[in-house]
Amino acid sequence: MIYKKYGKTGKDISVIGFGGMRFLKTGDTYDYDKCAEIVVKAGELGVNYFDTAPYYCDDNSEFIMSHAFKNMKKQFYVSTKSSQKDGAKLREQLETSLKRMNLEKINFFHIWCILNMDDFKSRMVKGGAYEAALKAKEEGLIEHIVFSTHCNGDEIETIVNEDLFEGMTVGYNILNFPFRQKGLQAACKKGLGVAVMNPLGGGLIPQKAEYFDFIRSEDDETVVDAALRFNASHDEITTVLAGMGSVEEVVQNCHIGENLKKLDEKKLKEIEGKLFNSMDKLCTGCRYCEHCPKKIPVSKFMLAYNNKILQNEQEVLNNLKNHWGIEYKKAKECIECGICEGKCTQHLPIIARLRDVGVWGDAANQ
Structure with missing residues (x-):
């Protein structure tokens, strides 16, 4: 597995991260043992960044992660989140996450899902989310305060330039990269770590594999490989969060992380030339x-x-x-x-x- 530095934190993070939003049900419920096996397998293959959140998988994701973590043999880092704007409620959610996962601290704690600049400002008020996260960090419950957002590139740049965070998670893929590239560049310039979610466009890219075949090169067996490699090739990106619902998907995705060949400028320009503005509206x-x-x-x-x-x-x-x-x-x-x-x-x-x-x-x- 290839590793990259997560900003200025000093942590080496696997270029493929585990997105904990895509666990599959067995019947009407989640089989914790079966789901945990997928997480453990990822750890064995070198993944060391595990991203989860309250409410993922009908509020089961953090419990599944906890079930897996007790069987993990290699060092790993945990990312979770809170979208609460009120500081007291964020603190309560943080403590719940720590208890659920049997952890003493969260390595990467997100001020979650910032939608626009007004939303961002609402997290920064006295008694609000950021203040509570900062206090929890001082107490050792949080190691790094980061944020996740669906803002555009200009808005992300503005947030990054506030110098409040050590990293961010953002949706970024072959469909929308022109619209958020500026934000990634700003984060890189400021020394922030960057995790990217939705590398497969919420599943649309593999579903329309024939349509998106133009992103494949001779080094890619599938469109999925190409989409993951596209993201992982960016110097600005630390880790690509891939939702994995089976051991087979873990093996496939980790193969990309072990054999990463960066896209050259010519291929990138070829891809850019075939994109069109409406694709950001998928x-x-x-x-x-x-x-x-x-x-x-x-x-x-x-x-x-x-x-x-x-x-x-x-x-x-x-x-x-x-x-x-x-x-x-x-x-x-x-x-x-x-x-x-x-x-x-x-x-x-x-x-x-x-x-x-x-x-x-x-x-x-x-």
Whole structure:
């Protein structure tokens, strides 16, 4: 496994990190033993950065990690998060995470999911999230205060230049890299470590492997290999967080980390030339939008809508019906309250897209 320095922390971090959001259920529950085996295998193959959070996998991820950690033989580092703005609530969540994972400290603790600059400022107020995290660090409960964000490059640069953090986690992949590259460059210049999430675009890249085949080079067996290598090739990026739901996926991803060959400038320019602005508007399936008062499965509609951006309206309707088992008419129940758009980390026009689906469905059934 190849390792990179995480900013100025002095820590050597595996170029492939473990994203703890993609554990699979066995029936209706999570088999902790089976899931923990995947984590342990990653550790055996050299992964030493394990990222989890409250609420991941129906609030089971931290428990699964704890189940695995007791069987880990090599040194590892733990990343978890809190989106609480109130300092007291953040402290409570931190203590819960420590207890769940049976840890004395969190190595990388995130001020989680900063959506925009107003949101960032709300975490910095007296008695707020950052102040509580700083106090916990002084007490030894946190080793490094970092942040995660879905902001654009300019906003990330502004946050980085506040000199408050030692690292960050950001969504970054072949689909959206032009829109966040400036933020990564700013972080690198300031000496921050950088973990990147969603390297596979929420699964869209392997699902549309033929479409995205242009990112593959002779060194890549699959599009997945190419997407991971694209991220890992960046000097600004410390670790690429890959969600792994099986031992086979661990082996495949760790192979990239062991045999990393950086993309040359010519290949990077070739990829950039084939990207287009609308590709930054693909839903990555983070599911933060799932707060609909009408019980519309918003994230599934948005993932289906990706087919409009990549293909056509009919594919959206086909995906809804045949993949998700959802009637398009559900989209027409939207009351345009805006809750989902307020939660969307990518600032997608969800209401307009739901309206589109309703129109397309009606037209197709005339």
